Amino acid sequence: MPDLLNQDDHELQNYRLKIDELNDRLLQLLNERAQVAMQIARRKAVLGLPTFDPVRESCMLDSLAGKNQGPFPDETIKGLFKELFGATRNLMNVDRRRKMLFSRRHHQSNTVIEVNGVRFGTDSMVLIAGPCSVESEEQLDAVVSHLAKCGIKIVRGGSFKPRTSPYSFQGLEMDGVKMLRRVADRYGVAIITEVLEPALVSAVAEYADILQIGCRNMYNYPLLREVGRCSRPVVLKRSFGATLEELLLSAEYILSEGNTNVILCERGIRTFEPWTRNTFDISAIPVLQRETHLPIMADVSHAAGRRDIILPLALAVKAVGAHALMIEVHQDPANALSDSQQQLNLSEFDELLAALGKDFMNNGPEAGAEYEAVQ
Ligand code: PEP
Ligand code: MN
Numbered sequence: 001m002p003d004l005l006n007q008d009d010h011e012l013q014n015y016r017l018k019i020d021e022l023n024d025r026l027l028q029l030l031n032e033r034a035q036v037a038m039q040i041a042r043r044k045a046v047l048g049l050p051t052f053d054p055v056r057e058s059c060m061l062d063s064l065a066g067k068n069q070g071p072f073p074d075e076t077i078k079g080l081f082k083e084l085f086g087a088t089r090n091l092m093n094v095d096r097r098r099k100m101l102f103s104r105r106h107h108q109s110n111t112v113i114e115v116n117g118v119r120f121g122t123d124s125m126v127l128i129a130g131p132c133s134v135e136s137e138e139q140l141d142a143v144v145s146h147l148a149k150c151g152i153k154i155v156r157g158g159s160f161k162p163r164t165s166p167y168s169f170q171g172l173e174m175d176g177v178k179m180l181r182r183v184a185d186r187y188g189v190a191i192i193t194e195v196l197e198p199a200l201v202s203a204v205a206e207y208a209d210i211l212q213i214g215c216r217n218m219y220n221y222p223l224l225r226e227v228g229r230c231s232r233p234v235v236l237k238r239s240f241g242a243t244l245e246e247l248l249l250s251a252e253y254i255l256s257e258g259n260t261n262v263i264l265c266e267r268g269i270r271t272f273e274p275w276t277r278n279t280f281d282i283s284a285i286p287v288l289q290r291e292t293h294l295p296i297m298a299d300v301s302h303a304a305g306r307r308d309i310i311l312p313l314a315l316a317v318k319a320v321g322a323h324a325l326m327i328e329v330h331q332d333p334a335n336a337l338s339d340s341q342q343q344l345n346l347s348e349f350d351e352l353l354a355a356l357g358k359d360f361m362n363n364g365p366e367a368g369a370e371y372e373a374v375q
Contacts, residue, residue, distance in 0.1 A: 030084070037088045038095065051092055057085050097291075101255040102248050102262075107293040110323075113233050113261045115209050116190035118153045120233075120263055120295035125317075126324040127356070128192060128297075129349065130156035132339035133169065134176035140183040142331035146346050148187035150353055154210070155180075155189050156326060160196040161338060162216045169337040174203060181207040192235060198226035205232045215239045215267055215302075218250050228257025235263045235297060240270040240278055244287055251294060263295045263324065264288055268303030277305020277342070280313055285320045297324035301342045307333070310344060311352050318356060327352065 041051045064081055065074040072080075098105040112121040120126050129147050134140060134157040144155050159176030161169060172179065177193055184191045190209035195201050196217065205211060210233045217223055218239040227234045234254055238247045251262050266285060268278025280303035288296050300313035310327065317325050330336045330343040344352060 033084075034088055034091055038092065041092045041095070052089060057082075060085075097245070097248075100248070100252050101260075102251050102292045102294055104291060104293050109293065111260065111262075111293045111295060113263060113295060115233060116153045120297070120323050121293075122323070123321075125322060125356075126154065126297075127152060127353075128154045128156050128324060128326045129329045130192075131330045131336065132158060132301075132328045132343055133161055133337050134159040134172050134180050134193075135337050137179050137183060139331060140180060141186070143329055143346070144183050144187050144189060146331070146349075147329065148189050150350070153189055154192060155184060156192045156212075156328070158194045158212075158338075160194055160200070160204075162194070162196060162214050163338070174200075177204055177207045195223070195227065198222045201226045201230055205230045208232060210235055210263075213237060218242055218247065221250075221253055224250055224253035225257050228254040228259045230259065232259075233261035233263060234259060235265050237265040237267050237299065238269070238284070240268065242269075244284055244291070248288075248292060251292070263297050264292070265297040265299055265326070266303075266322075267299040276303070276309070278303050280304065282316055282320055285317070285322050289321070295323040297326060298322045299326040301326070301328035301339070305339075305342050307342055307344055307348065310342070310348075311355055314352055314356060325356075 044051055061078045061081055064077055068074050068077050097103060101107075110121040112119050114120075118126050129152050131139065131143055140157065147155055157176070157180045159171045159180060160173055161171035163170060180191050180193060191207070192210035192212050193204065193208045194212040194214050195204040195208075196214070201211070201223070211227050211230070212235045213220070213223065213227060215237040216239070218237060219242075224236075236247070236251055236254065238244075242250075247264060251264060254262050266281055266288075268276070268280045271279040273279050280298075280300060282298075285296050285298060288294075298317040300310055300317060304310055304313055314325055314327065327349070328339060328343040329346065329349045330340075331346055333340050333343040333345050336343055
């Protein structure tokens with residue numbers, strides 16, 4: 001009964017109509033305000049001024065509180081407007097992100113990068129494998145000959161090693177890079193290796209087919225700019241503490257210097273979980289594929305830090321549609337000079353290959369069509 005009464009109460013009906021009308025006006029005003037704020041942001045960009053102006057925001061809040069006649073208390077008014085300021089900033093970030101070189105918004109089809117006859121960015125996954133560190137020519141020969149026999153076209157091996165402790169094995173540096181090149185040439189495979197500092201980029205690029213920026217250097221802007229000026233493809237690894245937006249902005253440093261051949265690599269992020277070395281962020285892969293046209297790689301070895309779960313993680317990477325997978329393989333993991341817990345031995349690698357299926361080898365120029373933009 002009370003509901004029926006309410007329906008018939010004219011005064012209540014009028015108030016409801018008034019609220020609807022006010023909602024419509026507020027909606028229009030909110031969007032009008034957002035339009036003006038975006039015009040301000042564009043003008044500031046032209047003038048080279050920062051978009052976010054916390055002093056102006058705080059003045060606006062004080063002024064609004066000064067004019068406020070209730071019934072909302074000043075703090076509530078401030079809270080509501082802070083929410084509005086935040087939403088406006090988000091809108092500007094999305095707007096800015098769409099204009100970035102990494103964005104799918106203006107580059108809808110996947111960037112395809114070809115190295116040694118295999119293509120990153122198509123429907124079929126590229127598999128990269130090799131030891132954590134370059135240790136000796138014999139070690140490389142044992143691993144690379146096996147990988148080449150399996151059909152692997154790109155091998156990995158670190159020779160400038162960014163170790164947590166300065167007393168751990170630091171790598172064979174340029175000697176190791178040259179050694180990796182020699183052995184790779186023996187078996188007709190390409191190489192990817194890490195470069196740690198800007199001054200060494202051109203020297204390493206002379207020998208490497210792909211340069212790797214390790215997770216610890218994702219924020220090393222001079223290094224990013226330097227690899228951006230060279231012509232080699234770059235694998236940029238996500239820092240263990242970086243958001244996906246930060247990863248994309250680091251890629252933008254490389255792209256903005258003219259190097260368009262950037263591959264992004266998810267390699268696990270640091271969480272509270274101690275049973276894996278890092279937490280593998282599988283959702284990063286489809287999220288990145290929506291945001292960017294750049295190829296996406298996954299390094300499950302550094303994510304897991306343990307060899308017993310490499311296989312299921314690799315299958316998950318394939319299932320989620322990553323463009324490339326990187327796996328650490330060593331001929332004698334127990335005696336490896338770095339990351340001995342996570343490297344697969346040669347027969348474990350064979351098992352992984354069998355589980356993945358051989359279609360990853362079929363990613364030459366004739367491989368499946370590039371898929372079009374997700375949005
Ligand atoms: C590596 O791939 O050799 C490496 C050191 O990985 P990350 O930078 O991801 O730790
Ligand atoms: Mn390693």
